[in-house]
Amino acid sequence: MSLVVMKFGGTSVADLNCMRNAARRVKAEIDAGNRAVVAVSAMAGVTNKLIGYVSELSDLHGGCEADSIISSGEQISSGLLALALHEIDVPARSWLAWQVPIETDGAHGKARIKNIDPSNLLTCLDGGEVPIVAGFQGIDPRGRLTTLGRGGSDTSAVALAAALKADQCDIYTDVDGVYTSDPRIVTRAQKLEKVTYEEMLEMASLGARVLQTRSVELAMNQAVRLQVRSSFEDSAGTFVVDEDEIVEQQVVSGITYSRDEAKITLVGVHDRPGAAAAVFGPLANANINVDMIVQSTASDGNSTDITFTVLKTDFEGALAVIKAFGDDLTFDDILTDQDVVKVSVIGVGMRSYAGVAQKMFETLAEKGINIQVISTSEIKISVLIAEEYTELALRALHAAYQLDAP
Numbered sequence: 001m002s003l004v005v006m007k008f009g010g011t012s013v014a015d016l017n018c019m020r021n022a023a024r025r026v027k028a029e030i031d032a033g034n035r036a037v038v039a040v041s042a043m044a045g046v047t048n049k050l051i052g053y054v055s056e057l058s059d060l061h062g063g064c065e066a067d068s069i070i071s072s073g074e075q076i077s078s079g080l081l082a083l084a085l086h087e088i089d090v091p092a093r094s095w096l097a098w099q100v101p102i103e104t105d106g107a108h109g110k111a112r113i114k115n116i117d118p119s120n121l122l123t124c125l126d127g128g129e130v131p132i133v134a135g136f137q138g139i140d141p142r143g144r145l146t147t148l149g150r151g152g153s154d155t156s157a158v159a160l161a162a163a164l165k166a167d168q169c170d171i172y173t174d175v176d177g178v179y180t181s182d183p184r185i186v187t188r189a190q191k192l193e194k195v196t197y198e199e200m201l202e203m204a205s206l207g208a209r210v211l212q213t214r215s216v217e218l219a220m221n222q223a224v225r226l227q228v229r230s231s232f233e234d235s236a237g238t239f240v241v242d243e244d245e246i247v248e249q250q251v252v253s254g255i256t257y258s259r260d261e262a263k264i265t266l267v268g269v270h271d272r273p274g275a276a277a278a279v280f281g282p283l284a285n286a287n288i289n290v291d292m293i294v295q296s297t298a299s300d301g302n303s304t305d306i307t308f309t310v311l312k313t314d315f316e317g318a319l320a321v322i323k324a325f326g327d328d329l330t331f332d333d334i335l336t337d338q339d340v341v342k343v344s345v346i347g348v349g350m351r352s353y354a355g356v357a358q359k360m361f362e363t364l365a366e367k368g369i370n371i372q373v374i375s376t377s378e379i380k381i382s383v384l385i386a387e388e389y390t391e392l393a394l395r396a397l398h399a400a401y402q403l404d405a406p
Contacts, residue, residue, distance in 0.1 A: 002034045002167040003125075007135065007157035010044035011174040012231035013077050016084075021231060023084035025172065026130060030090060035125050037164060039135040039157040040081055042073025047136075067108045067137075067147045071097075074134035074153065082132045092130040095121070097137040097145065102156065104138030104146045111138050111146035113155065116163035133160060151212030158215045162222035169219070169226050170237075171211060176230035177238035178203070178210055180403040181255040185391050188404040192253060193236075196243045196348050199253050200226075202380045206256045206344040216240065243348060251349035251356065252401040255394055258342045261291065262315040263372065263384060265307040266322070268332030271297055278329040279306055279322075286321050288314045292342070292375040292384055303332075307373060309384060312338060340372065341390045344382040345397060357381050363400040367392055 006029065008022045022040075029036045042050075050073060054066045078094035085092035100120060104111035124131045135153025138146045148155050154171060161169035176191065178200065183189040195203075197220035204213040210228055219226050219240065229237025243249075269275055280290055292309045310318045315338060322334065350356050360381055364371060369392065373384040385393060398404060 003037070003164060004029055004034050005037050005039065005157050005161040005164065005166045005169040007039040007153060007169065007171050008041065008077075008081070008231060009153065009171070009173045010041045010047070012172045013040055013042075013081065014044040016080070018231070019077075019080050019084045020087075022081060022172070023088055023090070025231065026081075026085060026092075027088055027090050030130070036130055037121060037125070037160060037166070038081065038130060038132045039153055039160055040074060040077040040132060041135055041153040042077055046073035046076070063108055064144045068145045071134070071137040071145055071147050074136050078132045078134040082130075085130060085132075090130060091128055092132055093124060095124075095131050095133045097134060098139040098143070100133060102133075102138040102159070104140055104148070106140040106142065106144075106146070108140075108144075108146055110149040111140065113138060113148070113159045116159055118160075118163045121160075121164065149214070151215070154212040154215035155218060158218045158222070158224050158226070161224045162218065167225070169224050171226060171228050172231040173210065173228065174231065175210060175228070176233050176235055177228050178240075178254075180253065181394055181398050182257070185394050186255070186398045189398065190403065190405045192238050194239045194241055194246050195253060196246060197240060198243065198379055199346055199348055200240045202344070202346045202377070203254055203256050206258055206342065206346070206380065206382065211240070249349040250347055251353045252345050252347035252403065253349070254346045255397050255401070255403070256344045256346065257390055257394060258344075259387065259390070260311050260313075261309045261340055261342045261384065262312045262318075263307065263309050263337040263340050264315075264318060264322070265305060265335040266331045266333075267305050267335060268298075268303045269306055270330050271302055271304040275304065275329065276306065278325070280308075282321050282325070283310075283318060286317060288318050288321065292373045292382065294373050309340075309342070309373065339387045340384050341387045342382050342384050343390070343393050343397070344380050345401065346380045348379050350379050350381075359400055360397060363396050364393060367396050369393055 082092040082094045103115045121131045135156035179189040181189040201216045226240035294307045297304045369389045371383045375382045
């Protein structure tokens, strides 16, 4: 008998018919002789609606009261799914974060899980009931509700799986697995049978929206075996596993993109020790995350251009910080561009294979696509290009690395 944590996302519990479908999935797991613990998101669109209410009334979007409102969607889902299971003769009980308990820090709106005591859920399982846990929420040291940030129900599910020492954590969504690229753009993209934690972490952070980044990081650290699968199809999904489980590594396993980037260039920065720190220190203090960075020094050695990217949601805030530099940093001009996209090539096989970057650059050059910024890690290469070339770049790179389906 295996213990499986099953997580249903917003599209998987979008309405009552979807709830019934999710309940049937849980029943099938029970009928197969396994024990199940379920984590649920809010019904599709509910969280956005709740955020809208909060925004109309207050600027305190990350406060205690905001979290108590925004997390209520998951409470509704957990109760409805428990009722749907009752209707098909599966004993079930809804659980909120404080009842489990799921203990977090006090960072409202982006709390991190500190501890989960599984004893109450194990008692529920031993009593023959399926626990239905409201995802996305926790409880802080003062006893106030917290939320884990966007996509936090994935993190809830993985944390529950780790605490319960579950055999597997299945993430049910509206796609049937992880693909080599976005199949809506690259029609010959293939579903991956397995992908490593590291590759999935890069994919999640670089634009693939199948899993939330923190959930993958937690799964990797806690060795939680993940499967991404469809709520609406019976086919096997994609397993996210340790690298040792994949016998023959692909050099490149995926091509991702992110339209969330904005580019900022400071022209003619006085080139002196500490110039970069003077730029990026205040941005960090303002909680603005900088992604790609390139610095080019003028031929006279007296000035430099610093180009970097931030999330579009941080763009205006970054400009405000830069304009407040005053005498701490002098530069000639600010150039900005929000019509850019980051395209990334990912694969653990890059560690032992040369020529991946060369092929990427040559492929883009052949299509007349100019590279504006480059960043690399051990298993990925990212480039910033004009947004208008997104589809062309993805299809060309997918073919160049022989990822196209036959």
